[in-house]
Amino acid sequence: MTSVIQTNNLNLSYGTKQALFEVNFPFAEKKVTALIGPSGCGKSTLLRCLNRMNDLIPTCKIGGEILFRDENILNADPVELRKHIGMVFQRPNPFPKSIYDNIAYGPRAHGEHDASTLDKIVETSLKGAALWDEVKDRLHDSALGLSGGQQQRLCIARTLAVSPEIILMDEPCSALDPIATSKIETLITDLKKNYTVIIVTHNMQQAARVSDTTGFMYIGKLVEVNDTKKIFSNPAEELTERYVTGRFG
Numbered sequence: 001m002t003s004v005i006q007t008n009n010l011n012l013s014y015g016t017k018q019a020l021f022e023v024n025f026p027f028a029e030k031k032v033t034a035l036i037g038p039s040g041c042g043k044s045t046l047l048r049c050l051n052r053m054n055d056l057i058p059t060c061k062i063g064g065e066i067l068f069r070d071e072n073i074l075n076a077d078p079v080e081l082r083k084h085i086g087m088v089f090q091r092p093n094p095f096p097k098s099i100y101d102n103i104a105y106g107p108r109a110h111g112e113h114d115a116s117t118l119d120k121i122v123e124t125s126l127k128g129a130a131l132w133d134e135v136k137d138r139l140h141d142s143a144l145g146l147s148g149g150q151q152q153r154l155c156i157a158r159t160l161a162v163s164p165e166i167i168l169m170d171e172p173c174s175a176l177d178p179i180a181t182s183k184i185e186t187l188i189t190d191l192k193k194n195y196t197v198i199i200v201t202h203n204m205q206q207a208a209r210v211s212d213t214t215g216f217m218y219i220g221k222l223v224e225v226n227d228t229k230k231i232f233s234n235p236a237e238e239l240t241e242r243y244v245t246g247r248f249g
């Protein structure tokens with residue numbers, strides 16, 4: 001397996017509370033990896049480390065390393081890093097701007113101002129997020145007029161617009177209805193042709209449906225990372241088995 005990003009002995013504390021302990025996690029390239037585990041086990045914390053979102057929390061201290069293409073991202077420029085590693089959040093959070101301007105925002109911030117190039121990026125990104133057909137006739141309408149599921153696909157398109165290699169998703173379907181959820185799940189499966197996707201989910205059926213690899217976390221520790229099929233049918237650790245069979249959590 002080729003890992004595109006890998007944590008080595010990653011430890012993280014919020015003030016005096018340690019939230020991650022010696023996490024060694026290789027994330028496979030152009031695959032979908034799911035992070036599962038009971039509430040508070042550190043899934044979102046681990047995800048946020050991967051594009052330095054925890055830097056925004058003043059009490060947060062990180063030790064160990066996170067290698068992205070062999071460079072320790074803990075020493076990298078976070079703004080530059082986020083061009084390569086994008087993030088989609090639990091609640092869709094479009095800017096109060098037009099659909100077009102939401103997508104063009106990132107490329108413009110990185111210095112792209114050519115109108116025809118921006119038009120192409122907007123079209124390609126919306127197609128990549130399976131939203132183009134639904135919005136191509138109203139690109140200049142407000143993004144806030146879209147449904148929740150469309151807004152979440154818009155946020156995915158906004159992430160694609162800066163051509164990342166890795167897309168982090170923190171419970172991207174938890175605010176969506178079953179139909180919108182199913183569209184996002186199909187999209188996640190399509191995205192892995194071109195991107196590495198890492199998703200935090202509370203929904204074990206969702207992890208089983210969309211991911212190739214699953215990591216099970218418990219109280220800040222990575223208990224087991226393995227093929228998703230193995231995690232759900234024949235995990236190596238008894239704790240994993242108790243969790244995936246619903247005996248706690």
Ligand SMILES: Nc1ncnc2c1ncn2[C@@H]1O[C@H](COP(=O)(O)OP(=O)(O)OP(=O)(O)O)[C@@H](O)[C@H]1O
Pocket residue numbers: 014017019037038039040041042043044045046057202
């Ligand atoms: N900003 C913060 N300041 C202090 N403690 C935090 C902060 N964020 C998370 N924690 C703590 O770190 C631990 C891990 O939290 P985290 O949100 O990563 O877990 P999680 O597995 O994603 O949980 P959930 O499934 O409920 O979202 C928890 O004990 C949480 O209370």
